[in-house]
Amino acid sequence: MSNMPNTTDIQSYMQQVGKQARAASRLLAAANTGDKNHALMTIYKTLSAAKADILAANKIDMDNGRNNNLDAALLDRLALTEDRFDGMLQGLKDVAALPDPIGEVTDMTYRPSGIQLGKMRVPLGVVGMIYESRPNVTLEAASLALKSGNAIILRGGSEAFESNQAIAKCILQGLKDAGLPEHGVQVLATTDRAAVGELITMTDYVDVIVPRGGKGLIERISRDARVPVIKHLDGNCHTYIDSDADLDIAVKVSVNAKTHRYGTCNTMETLLVDTAVANDMLPKIAEAIIEADDAMQLRVDSTAKSILAGNTKLDGHVSDATDDDWDTEYLAPILAIKVIDGLDAAIEHINTHGSHHTDVIITDNYTKSQRFIREVDSASVMINASSRFADGFEYGLGAEIGISTDKIHARGPVGLNGLTSQKWIVYGHGEVRG
Amino acid sequence: MSNMPNTTDIQSYMQQVGKQARAASRLLAAANTGDKNHALMTIYKTLSAAKADILAANKIDMDNGRNNNLDAALLDRLALTEDRFDGMLQGLKDVAALPDPIGEVTDMTYRPSGIQLGKMRVPLGVVGMIYESRPNVTLEAASLALKSGNAIILRGGSEAFESNQAIAKCILQGLKDAGLPEHGVQVLATTDRAAVGELITMTDYVDVIVPRGGKGLIERISRDARVPVIKHLDGNCHTYIDSDADLDIAVKVSVNAKTHRYGTCNTMETLLVDTAVANDMLPKIAEAIIEADDAMQLRVDSTAKSILAGNTKLDGHVSDATDDDWDTEYLAPILAIKVIDGLDAAIEHINTHGSHHTDVIITDNYTKSQRFIREVDSASVMINASSRFADGFEYGLGAEIGISTDKIHARGPVGLNGLTSQKWIVYGHGEVRG
Numbered sequence: 001m002s003n004m005p006n007t008t009d010i011q012s013y014m015q016q017v018g019k020q021a022r023a024a025s026r027l028l029a030a031a032n033t034g035d036k037n038h039a040l041m042t043i044y045k046t047l048s049a050a051k052a053d054i055l056a057a058n059k060i061d062m063d064n065g066r067n068n069n070l071d072a073a074l075l076d077r078l079a080l081t082e083d084r085f086d087g088m089l090q091g092l093k094d095v096a097a098l099p100d101p102i103g104e105v106t107d108m109t110y111r112p113s114g115i116q117l118g119k120m121r122v123p124l125g126v127v128g129m130i131y132e133s134r135p136n137v138t139l140e141a142a143s144l145a146l147k148s149g150n151a152i153i154l155r156g157g158s159e160a161f162e163s164n165q166a167i168a169k170c171i172l173q174g175l176k177d178a179g180l181p182e183h184g185v186q187v188l189a190t191t192d193r194a195a196v197g198e199l200i201t202m203t204d205y206v207d208v209i210v211p212r213g214g215k216g217l218i219e220r221i222s223r224d225a226r227v228p229v230i231k232h233l234d235g236n237c238h239t240y241i242d243s244d245a246d247l248d249i250a251v252k253v254s255v256n257a258k259t260h261r262y263g264t265c266n267t268m269e270t271l272l273v274d275t276a277v278a279n280d281m282l283p284k285i286a287e288a289i290i291e292a293d294d295a296m297q298l299r300v301d302s303t304a305k306s307i308l309a310g311n312t313k314l315d316g317h318v319s320d321a322t323d324d325d326w327d328t329e330y331l332a333p334i335l336a337i338k339v340i341d342g343l344d345a346a347i348e349h350i351n352t353h354g355s356h357h358t359d360v361i362i363t364d365n366y367t368k369s370q371r372f373i374r375e376v377d378s379a380s381v382m383i384n385a386s387s388r389f390a391d392g393f394e395y396g397l398g399a400e401i402g403i404s405t406d407k408i409h410a411r412g413p414v415g416l417n418g419l420t421s422q423k424w425i426v427y428g429h430g431e432v433r434g
Numbered sequence: 435m436s437n438m439p440n441t442t443d444i445q446s447y448m449q450q451v452g453k454q455a456r457a458a459s460r461l462l463a464a465a466n467t468g469d470k471n472h473a474l475m476t477i478y479k480t481l482s483a484a485k486a487d488i489l490a491a492n493k494i495d496m497d498n499g500r501n502n503n504l505d506a507a508l509l510d511r512l513a514l515t516e517d518r519f520d521g522m523l524q525g526l527k528d529v530a531a532l533p534d535p536i537g538e539v540t541d542m543t544y545r546p547s548g549i550q551l552g553k554m555r556v557p558l559g560v561v562g563m564i565y566e567s568r569p570n571v572t573l574e575a576a577s578l579a580l581k582s583g584n585a586i587i588l589r590g591g592s593e594a595f596e597s598n599q600a601i602a603k604c605i606l607q608g609l610k611d612a613g614l615p616e617h618g619v620q621v622l623a624t625t626d627r628a629a630v631g632e633l634i635t636m637t638d639y640v641d642v643i644v645p646r647g648g649k650g651l652i653e654r655i656s657r658d659a660r661v662p663v664i665k666h667l668d669g670n671c672h673t674y675i676d677s678d679a680d681l682d683i684a685v686k687v688s689v690n691a692k693t694h695r696y697g698t699c700n701t702m703e704t705l706l707v708d709t710a711v712a713n714d715m716l717p718k719i720a721e722a723i724i725e726a727d728d729a730m731q732l733r734v735d736s737t738a739k740s741i742l743a744g745n746t747k748l749d750g751h752v753s754d755a756t757d758d759d760w761d762t763e764y765l766a767p768i769l770a771i772k773v774i775d776g777l778d779a780a781i782e783h784i785n786t787h788g789s790h791h792t793d794v795i796i797t798d799n800y801t802k803s804q805r806f807i808r809e810v811d812s813a814s815v816m817i818n819a820s821s822r823f824a825d826g827f828e829y830g831l832g833a834e835i836g837i838s839t840d841k842i843h844a845r846g847p848v849g850l851n852g853l854t855s856q857k858w859i860v861y862g863h864g865e866v867r868g
Contacts, residue, residue: 377857385861407559425815
């Protein structure tokens with residue numbers, strides 16, 4: 001990390017980083033659980049002791065950010081408050097306490113040839129992480145990679161450069177102290193954009209890229225990457241109120257799925273209500289949502305509009321939906337509402353307009369609940385529960401690498417296992433193939 | 435399949451094919467096991483009845499191929515003999531007899547929130563298959579896709595156009611007869627190369643690409659694809675004879691791994707022998723290999739050369755290895771041989787020069803066998819068995835989509851599950867997030 005390269009040397013610098021990561025990954029793959037946990041706890045202690053230095057480094061980033069007129073949201077994400085610092089350390093302890101996924105052997109059976117065949121869980125090798133302002137991602141990503149026996153190359157945002165370097169120093173100390181390879185975690189010493197281009201195309205040295213950030217960043221990386229990407233695009237989540245829905249559940253879940261938090265990818269963006277119960281249920285759901293947050297705006301189709309017309313509790317909250325509304329992830333106190341003609345139309349709407357993230361049916365009908373579960377093509381499909389549950393912690397994964405909107409490798413919330421693969425192992429006794 | 439497009443219309447033609455595949459995939463995902471098997475068995479009957487037509491179509495391809503001066507190897511792969519036709523039909527029956535992977539629910543447990551969480555195995559959606567001359571791949575790929583509830587778009591080689599269209603007609607009949615969507619299997623009606631470019635970049639309509647063919651084809655596709663690719667590159671497989679190897683097993687496994695078949699990816703290409711036993715074991719192994727096939731050539735390092743010098747049984751079979759030999763997949767009666775200094779050097783050599791396909795240790799030592807299993811970073815790692823076992827049928831997968839040299843999604847031999855993903859399912863009772 002000490003020798004900051006010239007821009008012209010970016011390619012050879014990145015090749016060097018890649019080679020070092022590959023070499024470190026071999027050692028980390030064979031590291032035992034105790035050593036990995038020891039490194040994590042040493043990082044914990046080192047970080048605790050260096051708290052003042054790290055907050056000071058973050059202050060430099062914040063000052064630079066203000067001087068460079070970074071917008072308020074970005075500055076907020078960049079800020080390492082005492083609370084956030086403590087939360088970051090707690091997360092590190094949580095990762096140390098997780099079971100080690102590496103080395104797990106499953107499905108060991110004898111084949112007719114006489115060989116004994118099974119699968120062993122192993123690290124992917126080298127992870128490339130590309131992220132924006134939040135400096136706590138540096139520690140979170142490093143700890144998840146170490147726990148799962150992977151080397152990691154971290155490329156944070158330029159605005160968080162000082163914070164990330166200060167955190168990296170503590171991580172290095174932990175690796176050294178546990179006798180693990182110091183190139184196991186490398187925080188890039190450059191903020192040159194060309195480094196990203198190298199990182200995502202070094203297929204010899206990098207096994208997977210995990211981007212964290214806005215949709216624009218992730219689309220750009222997915223487009224240009226040669227290394228496989230575990231990506232999360234958008235969450236346009238639906239709740240479908242079936243004709244056999246329980247009204248109380250319909251109201252309670254809708255309110256929670258929409259108003260619990262607005263900025264999360266598992267928040268409901270479109271409410272679908274079956275024609276048969278729209279007159280009865282839609283006004284009650286709409287009123288409860290407005291009651292939960294007076295800032296809510298409802299964008300409704302023509303049928304919903306006529307049902308809600310004249311409802312004084314909704315005054316000023318209702319406007320006409322356009323076609324774009326069905327495809328939009330608002331991440332804001334806005335909800336699209338459509339009255340729809342039965343289960344088939346609901347599934348069709350969700351599979352066409354959704355983002356295959358998380359979708360919910362509210363029903364007490366067995367057949368319809370099972371058809372919804374089977375036919376909705378989303379990473380999480382739910383009956384009678386809030387879409388807000390689609391989350392690594394709620395799913396019991398312990399820590400979350402991210403949420404994948406892909407179908408390949410990992411789907412939905414991704415835990416430590418997302419940074420592993422399974423290789424085949426064969427125990428033989430001199431068998432040959434006939 | 436009837437409306438062959440103009441070259442200028444390729445893009446809109448492919449968009450149309452993609453849309454049709456996506457629509458068909460929704461229906462196939464929900465199709466029951468009985469209907470899918472009925473379709474496969476109807477295809478079986480229709481193909482049996484159409485045998486003469488299909489062989490006649492293949493004759494046209496063969497005549498065209500000869501007129502176009504296709505090389506002998508390509509013509510051989512293109513030829514649909516009676517034997518191959520029967521083998522193709524038997525493969526179809528085997529796929530029909532496999533268990534249906536779709537709908538399997540695992541890991542269903544209650545979470546502290548009250549929700550019940552599990553995983554359901556579902557189809558990937560739309561598979562794109564790109565392959566070269568062998569017409570039997572058309573049927574094999576279609577049957578694997580149908581069985582796993584996926585729609586498939588098939589792009590065979592132009593040299594097999596008539597054969598593929600004749601087989602496609604029978605597949606269509608089977609789909610119709612079982613009431614399954616006729617766009618479930620689409621064989622492209624064009625051999626324009628631009629169609630491949632569209633197929634591998636239509637991320638809205640295609641979920642995975644499976645290429646079958648030479649390394650050049652697969653590298654090209656991997657480079658240009660936007661859709662994830664399940665790819666198989668090369669198999670540079672090693673057998674390492676440890677100082678604690680059993681001599682009989684060392685000889686037997688080495689002979690089998692090298693000489694059983696030359697053109698397969700799981701054939702041994704480099705033999706590594708521990709210095710401690712090289713004087714004793716290497717001559718016996720080398721002699722046995724030459725005895726198994728007199729055409730064998732041994733490319734040896736300087737230590738092996740001096741050990742084998744003057745051995746009259748090896749006369750004319752031994753030459754000097756160059757650095758390139760350690761990185762070469764010969765697919766021919768050639769074997770590279772290196773004397774190496776212990777387990778660490780062997781693992782280092784394999785991880786550096788191998789292709790992460792299949793590697794073997796011959797040893798009777800517990801600690802070294804376990805270190806080899808853990809530290810060799812290959813899709814299959816074996817103790818005391820021939821690398822030739824790395825194969826979907828030997829591993830009990832029933833049918834093989836391909837062998838993956840990737841670590842993401844599927845590694846090593848890939849069965850029907852390689853064309854599936856697992857989505858999360860949640861059974862709730864009105865739970866909301868606090």
